[in-house]
Amino acid sequence: MLKWILSVVLAALSLSAYSFSVNGSKWPGGSTHLHVGISGLSASGKAWSDAMLRAAQEWNDKTPFDFTLLDSYRDPCNGYRASATSSGFPAGPGDDVNGADFNSTVCGNDFGTSVLAVTLVYTESNQLGASDITQADIVFNSNSRFDIYDGPFDSNRGTDFARVALHEVGHVIGMGHEFSASSIMRDRIGNLSTLQPDDIAGATTLYQGYTRCPVSRLDFGRVTGALNSGDCTVQQLVGGGTDTSLTDVYQLDLAQSTRVTLNMNSGSLDSVLVLMNSRSEVLEIDDDGGTGCNSQIVRTLPAGTYAVLANTLTSATGDTSCGKNNGPYQLTARYDSSALIGAGRNTSLQGGRSSATFAGGVTTNGGASFSNRVTPTQRFDVLGRITVDPAHRGRQGFLVIAAILENNQVYVRNPLGEFVPLGSQTSPVPFTTSKILGATEDVTLLGQAVASTFGMTDTSVRFLIGYGLNSNPDELYFHDEPINLLVSP
Ligand SMILES: [Zn+2]
Structure with missing residues (x-):
């Protein structure tokens, strides 16, 4: 289980075009919790925790992402271990709890010049290339002057905490910085105080799940299909990564724990099978586990819903020893059971x-x-x-x-x-x-x-x-x- 931390920094300044950025990492299942209970009030008498709650609630309301919001406080630096890495922010074991607070340092590291907040995102590698986020904590720079107010940036009052929180919560769900569009995810804070169409489009791309690709039901038995240019790609399916191989998506529903054998056979394409659970987590990938260059997955699966990807390699690999990267295939689903x-x-x-x-x-x-x-x-x-x-x-x-x-x-x-x-x-x-x-x-x-x-x-x-x-x-x-x-x- 590889874990690492990605730090994303928000600096103060101003703004302006279009095209969101996602860093490719996302929460499996499109949901997580967030502890919003930062104690204290701003200079204008508003609670930091209310602003945090509203910021996360806005992502909840306007995008497919689903936060469970908790009033309680959790230290964002808990589980953070200061040991140097090349990224400048040390890796730590994390505590699988998503917290937020003010701090004069990023858990012991300097914020750097004019940095208002840092979101520490812990990820874990995922076999399809885009990694899974396992934890995210927000540290606001207590050396900066914050208040909570509506309207344009007001240097006399300091920085509006609410829009910084809205931006940082975007990092929590896996949004990267946007450098051109009018968006909350700009790397510089400005006059915008609500999620913009570009922000919402980015989060939607990240969390639409595999409904982004057409899904067919897979019954026990066999189906014939074909991968053709224009079909969905793994990159589209997972909303990130660099895997542009073609894929068909099937949904397999199991009413009880079942030993399942899946085969993808083809005389013309290099077949690859991918089995995912309902949270889009990859359970197994097989390239040549079947006869010859065919693929096979044999697995006992608990009752539930699964996605089976009839996939192939990308043409970028240049390896044609097992056939092409498109063409017809046959997908077979078998079971073995002690009962009906x-x-x-x-x-x-x-x-x-x-x-x-x-x-x-x-x-x-x-x-x-x-x-x-x-x-x-x-x-x-x-x-x-x-x-x-x-x-x-x-x-x-x-x-x-x-x-x-x-x-x-x-x-x-x-x-x-x-x-x-x-x-x-x-x-x-x-x-x-x-x-x-x-x-x-x-x-x-x-x-x-x-x-x-x-x-x-x-x-x-x-x-x-x-x-x-x-x-x-x-x-x-x-x-x-x-x-x-x-x-x-
Ligand atoms: Zn940022």
């Missing part, structure tokens, strides 16, 4: 609500373990389980089993056990079994099947299971994540 896995949230055809839950899985050993992948010659079962809404139990109803092939053709299993194409008639819902619904319905979607006997050797099938009530034969309660069967040699 959840099949997403419940949904319905007609919008009816239910508390039903759905799970499913593929087993080659009679239910001892589940996966979604079989070889063409393996014998397997596809099993599902429906927990029926209590209000629907004991009522006359029906079960539906449907299969969606890779060409998106939908088949429904009929009461004779045959999968038949779903025709134009969907009302009433074509059903598989008619029965009185129990509390739990265990469903065999395919029993003791061998894929090659269906002519399937390399394909992905998505299954859905659902149920309905005879009293409302147009309604079907089912789930939004298919039960996947992946057949591959």
Whole structure:
């Protein structure tokens, strides 16, 4: 865990164009806390702590960043260890607490000429290039004369503390200095006292998260995609760094702890897989962990939301031994589980609500373990389980089993056990079994099947299971994540 400190300095003077600056470091998840409890009042009788609170609140209100603001005081120099480094401000272990106060020195170091405040930003390296901020403390120069007032800079009253605080809080969230635009993040303080469009644009760029790039849902199974010039880059995605490689972004939702295997294969591009958690922290990067130049990540992940980046190298590396930096790819998501896995949230055809839950899985050993992948010659079962809404139990109803092939053709299993194409008639819902619904319905979607006997050797099938009530034969309660069967040699 590499930590270092970046110090950012604000000097007194005046101002004027456009283009924000972010130093690339940011808080994972776009949020942190800040202790604003600086004691005492300004010459005009206003509390320093109120000005600090309002400064941070303005960034909260006008940008995607989210501060938890705490009234209490914390010494910004706590955990700061004075030992020389090349930056002029020594590195320290930090205390993971963000504080603010006046001090006659920067925790023992000279402020330098006409410096009003210094924000000490502790960062930690992040594998995607832009580092994560782990702590930030503000030290205001107590040798300077401060007051709190509105309007233009007034040399008779000293410097308006409120706008210096607004500027320093910008550094806390990772904003750098702006040298041309009309902005609070100018390196010289002036007449501006509120966040300007340039400041807000900068913070938004930094904290929009991976919604800056189009996000597709990743279900277990496989998808084909392509990286083409004009697609999102890692630099755009993380809002910093220098990585201009192309990337597609997928969201993987896990309802329970799951062992996941991700593969990105391509015959033309050098595949790279990146796995991130919901705070955009990189969990793993793989370039050539799969067969040949393909990439693979195998990991047991706790329940939660993850981002999977189908990525490649930048052309700048000049290494073409593993293919190009653009082109088509195939992304495969597999799981291994000792039990059936959840099949997403419940949904319905007609919008009816239910508390039903759905799970499913593929087993080659009679239910001892589940996966979604079989070889063409393996014998397997596809099993599902429906927990029926209590209000629907004991009522006359029906079960539906449907299969969606890779060409998106939908088949429904009929009461004779045959999968038949779903025709134009969907009302009433074509059903598989008619029965009185129990509390739990265990469903065999395919029993003791061998894929090659269906002519399937390399394909992905998505299954859905659902149920309905005879009293409302147009309604079907089912789930939004298919039960996947992946057949591959
Ligand atoms: Zn500054």
